[in-house]
Amino acid sequence: MAQPTQAQALLPHTLRLDPAKLTQQGVGLAQEASQLAQFQQFELALQRAKLATQLAPKSAEVWALLGGLYLQTNSLDEGITALKKAQVLDGKNSAVLFALGTAHFQKGSYTQAAEYITAGLKVKPNVPGALFDLGNAFFMLGKYADAITQYEKAIAQDKSFWPAINNIGLIKYETGEKEEALRRWQAAADIDAKAAEPRLAIAVALFAKGDRDQGLSLGEAALRLDSRYADMKFLKENLWGDRLLEDTKKLLDAPKIRATIVQLQERPVRTRRPTNR
Numbered sequence: 001m002a003q004p005t006q007a008q009a010l011l012p013h014t015l016r017l018d019p020a021k022l023t024q025q026g027v028g029l030a031q032e033a034s035q036l037a038q039f040q041q042f043e044l045a046l047q048r049a050k051l052a053t054q055l056a057p058k059s060a061e062v063w064a065l066l067g068g069l070y071l072q073t074n075s076l077d078e079g080i081t082a083l084k085k086a087q088v089l090d091g092k093n094s095a096v097l098f099a100l101g102t103a104h105f106q107k108g109s110y111t112q113a114a115e116y117i118t119a120g121l122k123v124k125p126n127v128p129g130a131l132f133d134l135g136n137a138f139f140m141l142g143k144y145a146d147a148i149t150q151y152e153k154a155i156a157q158d159k160s161f162w163p164a165i166n167n168i169g170l171i172k173y174e175t176g177e178k179e180e181a182l183r184r185w186q187a188a189a190d191i192d193a194k195a196a197e198p199r200l201a202i203a204v205a206l207f208a209k210g211d212r213d214q215g216l217s218l219g220e221a222a223l224r225l226d227s228r229y230a231d232m233k234f235l236k237e238n239l240w241g242d243r244l245l246e247d248t249k250k251l252l253d254a255p256k257i258r259a260t261i262v263q264l265q266e267r268p269v270r271t272r273r274p275t276n277r
Contacts, residue, residue, distance in 0.1 A: 026056025030065050042073050053082075060090035064099065071103055079103050094124035098133070105137055113137040128158040135167065139239055144171045162188040166198045167239060174241035178205055196226035197238065200248075207254075208247040219251050220260045227264040230257075 029052040036045035049066040056062045063086035070079030080103045086096045097120030105113035114137040117130055124130075135150035148171060151164040169184035182205050188198035200222035207215025228234050230252060235245060251257060 023056040026052040030062045060086045094120040110137045110140040128154040162191040196222045200229045204248045207251045230261045
């Protein structure tokens, strides 16, 4: 008589993953994401960066990349969350601290922006762009003297950093020092022949003080360099103050300038970030 067969339960086989290999794959995906971002393919880059954080959750660089990509797509809250995870993993990463400052500036949290940028500068001092950003945060907080101090520090590190020179002019105009503002804007324009912003500011100042012909001529030339400066909202985003905006509107309402704006609106819009961000 045949003996009954003894059933044997199959034990589940658990795949053992190599954490080092997973981390390596995550870093590789992060590199792909970075390359895609260079070609403005942000959605594809985000997909890879999100997966990269799952494969390499202890990599501050990967979290920082994801945070930066969120900022590029204007997803500020998600960007801050990712950057804070990077900060926890590497609290001395100046790039992460600067990025957190940028994110809070864009959210309008200027005090927090200044705090993060200041912390980043303690780790890595004398970074012109960070000094400039800190100046902008102080500017928005109405701390004009502190803002100028940071702009001057940025210029000391990079003599050709015309946006810092330009922004000192913006402050001087708001505080009634219009001749000094003109001097600063002219210095900025002399550095970069294609810098539309200081040229338009010079045009506005000249037009406002009665030199209408030169103001109109320079204003038209500035807008031909970059027509976005005909947009009052864009100017405000670039930290143009109330006094300067009021005088700018008068220039932009002049028939010659209005005709130029209409003509330029037919051109394709160039995608370039504001100079003061």
